[in-house]
Amino acid sequence: MSFRFPSNEWIVELSRLLNESPSYESSAKDWEGDFVFVVEPDDGFAETAYLYLGLRHGKSTGGALLAAPDERPTEYRISAPFGVWRKVIEGELDPIQGMMMRKLKLDGNLMKIMRYPKAAKEIVSCCADVPTMWPGN
Amino acid sequence: MWTFVSPKIVFGEDALDELLSVPIRRALIVTDRTIRELGLIEPIADRLGKIGATWEVFDGVRPDPDVPTVLAGADAARSFEPDWILGIGGGSPLDAAKAIWVLYERPDLQPGEINPFIDLGLRKRARLITVPTTSGTGADVTWAIVLTDPVEKRKMGLGNRENVADIALVDPSMAAGMPPRLTADTGLDALTHAIEGFICTWHTDMTDGLCVHAAGEILQYLLRAVEDGSDLEARTRMHHAATVAGLGFGNAMASIAHAMGHALGSTFEIPHGRAVALALPYTLEFAARETSDRAAVLAARLAISAKPGEAGTRALAAAVRGLISNVGNPGSIAEAGISREAFDGALDKLVSDAENDTQMITAPRSPSSEELRALFTTAYDGNAVSF
Numbered sequence: 001m002s003f004r005f006p007s008n009e010w011i012v013e014l015s016r017l018l019n020e021s022p023s024y025e026s027s028a029k030d031w032e033g034d035f036v037f038v039v040e041p042d043d044g045f046a047e048t049a050y051l052y053l054g055l056r057h058g059k060s061t062g063g064a065l066l067a068a069p070d071e072r073p074t075e076y077r078i079s080a081p082f083g084v085w086r087k088v089i090e091g092e093l094d095p096i097q098g099m100m101m102r103k104l105k106l107d108g109n110l111m112k113i114m115r116y117p118k119a120a121k122e123i124v125s126c127c128a129d130v131p132t133m134w135p136g137n
Numbered sequence: 138m139w140t141f142v143s144p145k146i147v148f149g150e151d152a153l154d155e156l157l158s159v160p161i162r163r164a165l166i167v168t169d170r171t172i173r174e175l176g177l178i179e180p181i182a183d184r185l186g187k188i189g190a191t192w193e194v195f196d197g198v199r200p201d202p203d204v205p206t207v208l209a210g211a212d213a214a215r216s217f218e219p220d221w222i223l224g225i226g227g228g229s230p231l232d233a234a235k236a237i238w239v240l241y242e243r244p245d246l247q248p249g250e251i252n253p254f255i256d257l258g259l260r261k262r263a264r265l266i267t268v269p270t271t272s273g274t275g276a277d278v279t280w281a282i283v284l285t286d287p288v289e290k291r292k293m294g295l296g297n298r299e300n301v302a303d304i305a306l307v308d309p310s311m312a313a314g315m316p317p318r319l320t321a322d323t324g325l326d327a328l329t330h331a332i333e334g335f336i337c338t339w340h341t342d343m344t345d346g347l348c349v350h351a352a353g354e355i356l357q358y359l360l361r362a363v364e365d366g367s368d369l370e371a372r373t374r375m376h377h378a379a380t381v382a383g384l385g386f387g388n389a390m391a392s393i394a395h396a397m398g399h400a401l402g403s404t405f406e407i408p409h410g411r412a413v414a415l416a417l418p419y420t421l422e423f424a425a426r427e428t429s430d431r432a433a434v435l436a437a438r439l440a441i442s443a444k445p446g447e448a449g450t451r452a453l454a455a456a457v458r459g460l461i462s463n464v465g466n467p468g469s470i471a472e473a474g475i476s477r478e479a480f481d482g483a484l485d486k487l488v489s490d491a492e493n494d495t496q497m498i499t500a501p502r503s504p505s506s507e508e509l510r511a512l513f514t515t516a517y518d519g520n521a522v523s524f
């Protein structure tokens with residue numbers, strides 16, 4: 001089974017995989033702070049999508065596709081065009097390098113996030129583990 | 138897409154004379170007391186005098202600079218209002234100078250907020266010149282700023298590409314007086330930059346050649362510089378190699394040895410270069426067990442070994458261990474003078490600090506917490522890595 005990106009099913013699956021990852025759990029054991037991933041339109045995807053991911057104390061408290069970004073207030077928001085997200089999920093773009101080149105934009109307390117580089121890496125590797133189906137395929 | 142940043146680099150004998158053609162009116166010199174006592178400010182001050190510049194010295198930088206230090210430096214800058222900031226020293230004063238410059242330009246920021254993901258908008262009030270007095274850190278040409286969090290005793294990896302210096306004056310005479318131990322520690326730091334810059338996952342076509350060249354030079358000249366400080370050829374080669382390694386790893390990243398070395402440094406106050414080099418061979422062996430062939434490729438380019446994979450990596454690790462031992466540096470945490478009791482007591486913190494170090498992001502093989510614990514233990518005992 002594969003999950004269309006971006007969709008409610010996809011972010012729910014990511015949340016489930018995080019909860020199965022002992023290395024995510026140990027690297028984020030003190031983490032508190034939810035995310036919204038904003039998927040902006042480009043040639044590959046015509047709409048804007050908001051994916052909510054709840055993260056607390058090494059576990060994911062859930063994932064959901066939101067109708068609007070402020071439907072659930074979150075501490076962090078990462079925005080990028082669809083094609084950039086696809087590169088991140090397929091492991092072609094390191095999201096931290098992407099942020100340095102301003103391809104992904106982060107809103108939120110960066111000082112806190114910089115203290116958890118391993119957790120960030122684990123989330124990215126879980127993203128790559130979600131069997132993903134792309135629009136148009 | 139990726140970028141390569143560098144100051145204008147003026148190097149070799151009389152590089153300091155470049156100061157005579159820089160339009161400096163008011164210079165804030167950021168340094169430490171040792172550099173001042175060694176008389177290393179004088180050749181700078183002489184030249185500033187010749188061009189009619191006014192200057193003031195902030196010499197409050199201590200080894201492993203912390204947040205209060207750079208805040209005090211930024212206060213000094215705000216009251217003196219320099220149009221140039223001159224960082225003079227080893228890694229600590231140079232990193233402090235970068236942070237002080239950013240905070241002088243951006244009083245709205247806290248030191249911990251200096252990160253690569255924002256636009257700083259520097260160079261409105263001042264510009265930065267760096268003058269390295271050791272041959273190791275490469276901080277003269279990198280944009281990284283390492284500050285110590287004094288409460289948690291943990292090193293914070295900060296910096297932004299904009300805060301790279303405008304001009305680096307790489308004059309070998311400024312490092313010619315280093316005692317042997319400092320020569321060894323800082324030279325091994327440069328070797329670790331060259332090797333980790335080459336093997337890390339952010340290495341690029343623009344950085345590989347710099348790392349190979351620097352590693353070769355250091356393997357060839359460091360021992361000579363340590364054994365005979367008056368060997369000017371060795372001194373000059375080492376001074377240049379440190380800056381070349383800085384350009385290489387500074388535009389890529391470092392890796393696990395720096396993450397482990399930062400943890401060892403802040404926990405046991407082991408000097409930076411001594412700590413990272415000590416960790417390096419173990420981390421190379423660890424990476425080669427599973428993923429990367431990069432260390433073997435480097436071994437081949439350095440004509441150390443033509444064997445691929447683990448065999449080539451072990452040959453490179455052996456060459457590093459050989460140099461560490463020849464310059465009289467510790468090859469294990471035990472040899473660095475840390476008691477078993479102190480090590481055991483600190484192991485949890487070492488593991489958690491290292492795994493949350495920014496340099497860990499670019500590890501060719503990411504260790505789990507258990508593997509990191511095993512790496513520290515193996516590095517304590519001085520055994521070869523077999524996991």
Ligand SMILES: [Zn+2]
Pocket residue numbers: 274326329330395409413
């Ligand atoms: Zn270093």
